[in-house]
Amino acid sequence: MALIDLSNYKPTFINNYRTQLLLTKYTNQNEGKIANDFWSTWKSQVENITPQDIDWIMANATLPPTMMNSWLTSFTDFVFGKVTDGWSGVAEVGVEQMNENLDRVLGIDLSTSAKAKAAEYWSSPFVIDFPELAASMENWIDLRRSYLTEFLTAEQATSVTQLIQRGVVQEGINGTDLGKQLKDVVGLTPREETALSNYRVKLLNAGVAKDRVDSLASTYSNKLKRRRGNRIGRTELSHAYNAANHTTMEQAIVVGDIQQPVVKKFYAAQDERTCQMCNDLHGKVIGMADKWRSATEFNIDQEAQYPPVHVHCRCVVIYTLLGRKV
Numbered sequence: 153m154a155l156i157d158l159s160n161y162k163p164t165f166i167n168n169y170r171t172q173l174l175l176t177k178y179t180n181q182n183e184g185k186i187a188n189d190f191w192s193t194w195k196s197q198v199e200n201i202t203p204q205d206i207d208w209i210m211a212n213a214t215l216p217p218t219m220m221n222s223w224l225t226s227f228t229d230f231v232f233g234k235v236t237d238g239w240s241g242v243a244e245v246g247v248e249q250m251n252e253n254l255d256r257v258l259g260i261d262l263s264t265s266a267k268a269k270a271a272e273y274w275s276s277p278f279v280i281d282f283p284e285l286a287a288s289m290e291n292w293i294d295l296r297r298s299y300l301t302e303f304l305t306a307e308q309a310t311s312v313t314q315l316i317q318r319g320v321v322q323e324g325i326n327g328t329d330l331g332k333q334l335k336d337v338v339g340l341t342p343r344e345e346t347a348l349s350n351y352r353v354k355l356l357n358a359g360v361a362k363d364r365v366d367s368l369a370s371t372y373s374n375k376l377k378r379r380r381g382n383r384i385g386r387t388e389l390s391h392a393y394n395a396a397n398h399t400t401m402e403q404a405i406v407v408g409d410i411q412q413p414v415v416k417k418f419y420a421a422q423d424e425r426t427c428q429m430c431n432d433l434h435g436k437v438i439g440m441a442d443k444w445r446s447a448t449e450f451n452i453d454q455e456a457q458y459p460p461v462h463v464h465c466r467c468v469v470i471y472t473l474l475g476r477k478v
């Protein structure tokens with residue numbers, strides 16, 4: 153990415169640090185709803201495991217296709233329910249605050265007439281000033297939710313397959329033990345499944361009794377699941393919010409409300425979780441279409457036009473107009 157030195161220009165900042173504060177406030181209030189629903193989803197997936205499923209795994213040493221189908225259904229409910237509610241709610245906040253900032257900076261009221269026009273024919277899960285913008289954000293949500301649903305299902309299949317490979321194929325555990333361990337593994341990422349398995353081995357090697365190992369492993373697994381729920385809730389909200397801000401700016405450029413070049417200044421969340429990566433990016437400026445490196449749970453080691461650039465990231469972009477220095 154080519155960095156831009158703002159001291160060569162006369163910059164006008166469209167939004168400011170309040171953009172970040174809004175995200176912190178929204179995630180603090182809403183990420184828990186997504187996390188709790190994720191938890192309930194895993195719980196019902198565990199309750200739906202039948203003795204026939206266990207027998208099938210013991211006999212075939214692979215994941216039953218029926219199990220994977222039922223996960224797909226329950227993850228779809230989760231993503232189309234609580235996650236979509238979260239995306240829509242935070243996108244509305246993003247679009248509104250960016251429109252207010254644009255109105256203020258450009259000195260015109262972009263929203264009034266378009267809002268009235270939109271209200272006539274647009275019915276949206278979130279209220280939005282511009283129909284084109286609403287369509288882009290709905291499109292974003294559509295794409296994101298198929299991606300997320302498939303990702304969650306595939307990831308869980310990988311985690312459970314790891315367990316089957318290690319437990320059933322390599323260690324030859326019985327059906328009862330498989331049933332117990334399966335309950336702990338549903339809800340974990342493949343990496344977390346490996347961590348849980350290492351933890352079990354460590355305890356067993358230290359001479360801890362098997363029943364005790366099972367109980368400690370469940371406690372550890374619950375801790376990992378709680379963390380993962382919050383991580384996904386926060387990161388997804390951050391993603392939708394930043395997408396909404398970005399889309400609002402793109403729209404303002406496309407319709408010609410903005411004539412000057414627009415650049416993006418990275419603004420790191422100044423919270424307890426600010427990491428080295430985001431601190432390093434803080435204040436850096438790149439072109440509107442340029443990308444930052446990103447490594448989120450669903451977007452590993454890729455590039456992104458806007459934050460989050462890692463899981464838990466609540467950073468934002470300050471959109472900036474470039475004027476000539478006089």
Ligand SMILES: [Zn+2]
Nearest residue numbers: 430465466467
């Ligand atoms: Zn960040």
